[in-house]
Amino acid sequence: MKRTLVSGVAAVILATPALAIVQERQLSADERIETVEQWYATRDYSMLADELDWRHAPGFFGGETLTTRAQVEEQLAPFYFEMFDNIAVKIEKVEASEQSVFSFGTYVFTPRNTDTIHRAPFIHVWTVDADGKLDTLVQYADTYLINRALSDARVLTSPARE
Structure with missing residues (x-):
C-alpha cells in the first residue's frame, strides 16, 4: 500500500507542469508596506519598475499617466519644483490589502510666488x-x-516639457 501511495504521488508530480510546482514567491504585506515606506523616505527611482502605471488624480493640474520609470524621474520632480517653492509628503498611515498598499497623508506645500x-x-x-x-x-x-492654491499663486501654466 505504501508503494502504491508513493507511486500515486509521483504520478501526480510528474503530470503537473513545472510552473505549477515552482510558484513565484509573493511579498508579504509587511514587505510591501516597507517598500512603500522606503520610497517615501528615499525617493529612490531604482525602486520603480521600468514599466509602470503612475496615475495622477483626475482634475489634478498637469495630471497625466506616466508609464515608465524614466518619465517619472525626468518629469515628476522638475514639474513639482517649478510649481512649488516647498512641497512635503506627510504620511500618516500605511496599510496593505492582499493586492495593494494604501498610504494616507497630507501634502504640505508653498506655491511659487507666495509665502x-x-x-x-x-x-x-x-x-x-x-x-x-x-x-x-x-x-x-x-x-x-x-x-x-496654485490659482492664488498664478502659476497655472503648464511647464514646458519635451
Whole structure:
C-alpha cells in the first residue's frame, strides 16, 4: 500500500507542469508596506519598475499617466519644483490589502510666488511586483485645494516639457 501511495504521488508530480510546482514567491504585506515606506523616505527611482502605471488624480493640474520609470524621474520632480517653492509628503498611515498598499497623508506645500503654506489630503494606492519594485501608483488627492492654491499663486501654466 505504501508503494502504491508513493507511486500515486509521483504520478501526480510528474503530470503537473513545472510552473505549477515552482510558484513565484509573493511579498508579504509587511514587505510591501516597507517598500512603500522606503520610497517615501528615499525617493529612490531604482525602486520603480521600468514599466509602470503612475496615475495622477483626475482634475489634478498637469495630471497625466506616466508609464515608465524614466518619465517619472525626468518629469515628476522638475514639474513639482517649478510649481512649488516647498512641497512635503506627510504620511500618516500605511496599510496593505492582499493586492495593494494604501498610504494616507497630507501634502504640505508653498506655491511659487507666495509665502502661504497649504495642505491637501491624499491617498496613494500602490502595488509592488514580485521583485519588490513599485509598479503602480494611483493618486487620490483633494485637487480643489491644490488647484485653488496654485490659482492664488498664478502659476497655472503648464511647464514646458519635451
